[in-house]
Amino acid sequence: MQQLNRRDFLRKSSLAAAVFAATPGITYAQVIGGGAQFDDYRALVCVFMFGGNDSFNMLVPNTTAEYNAYAASRQNLAIAQQDLLPINPTSFAPGSEPFGLHPSMASVQQLFESGSAALVSNVGPLIEPTTKDQFLNQSVALPPQLFSHNDQQDQWLSLRGKSPSKTGWAGRMADLIRSNVAGQQMATNASLFGSNTFQAADETVAYVMGPSGPQQFEGFSPEQRAAFLRIVDAQHDSIYERGFAAVQRRAIDAADTVTAAINSPEAQAITTVFPQGQLGTQLETVAKLIASRDQLQMQRQIFFVATGGFDSHDDQNQNQPGLLANISESIAAFHAAALEIGVENSVTTFTQSDFGRTLTSNGDGTDHAWGGNQLIVGGSVRGQDMYGTYPVLQIGGADDVGGGRMIPTTSADQFAATLAKWFGIPDVDLDIVAPNIDNFVQRDLGFMV
């Protein structure tokens, strides 16, 4: 089967673009390692929680004064202290159980305590280090449209700050390494949750499949397939026809290859049972694809999976347990599958979300905020520890910039740069992946080995 050479295709179809002024973008002139192939396999799996995960109920202070401040802020939305699942991050006194996880996250507690998971506290989009006073005085550059869903999803996924960039940090990583992975049979970036900003790129194209994998084309005899391809590849005078045809083309090319990978013996050999539901299904498919990485000649992969429902303006107490249980069980199952496949040290899973949520409530729910806690899982994670600085959960306190919104103490750029470095991006190129990273002293948060 012919492999689509995406760059050739774009070159052909972008002849028309020469008529219009192109956006000056990042030039990927620098080739990493002289274009040499990587000598190992690594994969990143982004689990995006759409809506803004109320992560100060996911990771809760367990020491007396701090818990009391939390409970006083959250009132009827606080988790009862006796219900918390205690954890022992190694930076703290052994056995002191200074923090606890939401009671629905027993699997994550287990992963954490066994060293396979870490937590990063109070991360959020920042352009430069920002104190509460600087925020209130607007005396530093701030990401635009804070507290707006799609803008903050965009900030997390693109790290673009104030620039109008249309690419995401996974897209830029794929662009940077494209010479090093030239033999891959599938795109570096794959999404199981639709097209997204995270994987948008200048040079490479993300492949979008459904939660269980690609759709196969019905009725595709060899003749039908060939006719379909010729129809798609024919001259189209409208830019919109060409855009549509491009998708059809990629779909036809990739459907067979990727489906074969999902049905491979290696993929079918996985015995781990995944939770039912969208996220479990997506992660199971990711596991199957990773099991088939050799068949597809993959060396670097970035997967985007997601689940929604986190915008808990209402009924937070009723809905949150199920949401967090799903995250916990699905990610734990995925790690178990990674162990089965033998790639636990090569695969790192991490969460992102629009924002954390307000300490104040509207009666039965919370509103959009800023800093939030994220989870990282994998054999190469320096697990059983917390990174960054956990904020003071006090309304009107030192970290509250108004309405119970915590100002991030670690930036999303730092978070991304740490993962990018592990993925194989040289330090000198980290500012391409995380454009604001040069504004921060700590480029590596230290949660990867």
Next chain:
Amino acid sequence: MKSKLISLVASILLGVAGCGGGSGGNSQPPGPPPPPPITKAEAFQFLNQATFGATEAEAQRVINMRYEAWIDDQLQQPVSLQLPYIQSLTPPQFMFQLQPDRVDIWFRNALNGDDQLRQRVAFALSEILVVSQLGVLGGQPYALAGYYDILAENAFGNYRDLIEEVTLHPAMGAYLSMLGNEKPDPTRNIRPDENYARELMQLFSIGLVELNQDGSVRLDADNQPIATYDQAIIEGFAHVYTGWTYAGSPVFQGAFPTPTRQVFPMQLWPTFHDTGPKTLLNDVTLPAGRTGDQDLADALDNVFNHPNIGPFIAIRLIQRLVTSNPSPGYVSRVAGVFNDNGAGERGDLGAVVKAILLDDEARPALRMELDGKVKEPIIRVTQLWKAYNAASASGRYPYNFAYIIFGQGPLQSPSVFNFFSPFYAPPGEIRDSNLVAPELEIATEFLNTYVTNYMFIQTFAWNHAADPVTDPNVNDDTVLIDFAEEVAIAGDADALIDMVARKLLAGEISTALRGEIAGMLALIPADQGLLRAAETIYLVATSPEFAYQR
């Protein structure tokens, strides 16, 4: 100058200017030459913009009446509703079981309603003022049907009336948390929820940055966009939207959404309304101590009078109906009509829709590369269905799973951000050219193939030859298309292709597509009429040129 003008006016009155002709007795100036007849392709283009799919019969009406009279006729048609039908059904054990019926009546109105233009505009509005079955409204089919009806009823009315009805509708109240939103209570650390305050401005009216009338972003002295509102303004509006709950509810929060509560405008409980001052747009502050009704009316006026709404709504409606990348001139003209419909009224949606459809850019004399847009997947389906008289044995279209197999369905958006963003640009030449193509956001490899496969099943299996009684893959509610006409002439490949091209592409089929269809037909025996016809319709319905709305 003056004398030149007088002499020009005089010459017009004396019938000397313009065409030649002597100074004969007739003082009537010769009128402009009659416009050229509308071609079938032009009529199809117009109907694909203004309805759920062009048909040959309707194209003939457009040719006869011409565009403006057709629109005027449509503006008079009575509105096709959903709620009365839903309310006429016996309530099932669980209310979510009526969602297929809601989708059914939507399809019936979209396909067969006399108010085609109104239905198409209502659908466009439903993609801007979004509520969705996915989420808290999953068990509230009455709310969704009633909400859609207010979009349809106000589609040619005034935008100020529309946003007031939307604001007070319990579907929106539940979806964006205004229902049961209460004033601050410091002892319980309660502040009013900001969801509706934010999204009404960001998504339903003015957007995030100030716009010029032509839709371009206004820049300050440092060449930076200017935010339309800040956190204080959001909080101001959030405090306005307090105190509202289900009409007739015994409690302020937590009442069960009965069929009745789902459909009446929300009611004010004054004790839960914040009576402090509220900061709004344009340096307006509502004073303290007023009622919820007063605050709400003034707040909606405050939003409605913001200069952004004209270009904001113009861009979005143009994108839904005509083209993804309107020129600044086009946006400006339409926004101008929003600002003043010519009779001094601001917000006249009927005038706006007319302006959109009659503008030169919608009726281009010359086809330009950027004209048009990608058809939304569900409109590819409805166009096919209209062309081929699609119907099920039951007469119903209960395709509740539309959002799964087509990637979209009526009031089935994954979030308040609709199925796709107005700013989406796929990678490649569209993005490189700084253009957008929103519909391509749901034309991913995955979703596109779903639709392609649906077209395969629709043509090869779910057609007039299928028998719901004997065929296990077909039931009474399976929508079947009827191409018996094509089957009758299918032995003649050229005639077959011509017929399908007439019905779906106004007769304009590319050489390449015709050639490929002919090539495939050559592989199917001449007496296999059903297969030949299905193959032809399948390849056209899945082609890039059918996916493209000129």
